[in-house]
Amino acid sequence: MKKEISRSLRKNDLFIFLIIITIYVFLYIIPVSNSHGLEAVIFYQNKKIVKSLLKDNTFKLGNAVIEIKDGKISIKENDCPGQQCVHMGKISETGQFILCDHYKILVRITGDKGRFDAISY
Numbered sequence: 001m002k003k004e005i006s007r008s009l010r011k012n013d014l015f016i017f018l019i020i021i022t023i024y025v026f027l028y029i030i031p032v033s034n035s036h037g038l039e040a041v042i043f044y045q046n047k048k049i050v051k052s053l054l055k056d057n058t059f060k061l062g063n064a065v066i067e068i069k070d071g072k073i074s075i076k077e078n079d080c081p082g083q084q085c086v087h088m089g090k091i092s093e094t095g096q097f098i099l100c101d102h103y104k105i106l107v108r109i110t111g112d113k114g115r116f117d118a119i120s121y
Contacts, residue, residue, distance in 0.1 A: 037094040037109035040073045042066070044105050053092065053109070062103050073107060075100065 042049040044061050051057065057068045058076070064085070065077040072090035080102035088098045094111040 037092060037096075037111035039110055040068070041108050041110050042105065043108075044103075061105060064100060064103060064105055066107070073109070074098070075105070075107065078103070 067076040072092040074090040085100035097108040
């Protein structure tokens with residue numbers, strides 16, 4: 001009788017383990033939504049500038065050089081102290097942003113869908 005219980009537990013444990021692995025695959029490995037933004041909204045000196053991420057472009061905004069390439073936007077050059085805005089790199093997903101606190105530049109990605117995962121779902 002003890003052997004039957006232990007075999008049953010092993011089969012049930014395996015079944016639970018497979019369910020957990022399946023849930024993990026669906027939540028983390030398979031992309032759930034397309035989260036690439038369609039445009040960047042840039043706030044600079046109380047102005048709102050909207051740029052499409054679909055067209056490559058490089059432009060200067062004050063002392064900053066902003067580059068749009070391959071659907072991603074970044075602050076390529078800036079003479080602010082610390083250079084945190086330059087080191088933030090390229091962004092492309094809805095909700096991401098780059099902030100230059102020194103020159104008050106905010107670059108934010110907007111689009112239809114945001115990225116979500118098991119926590120924000």
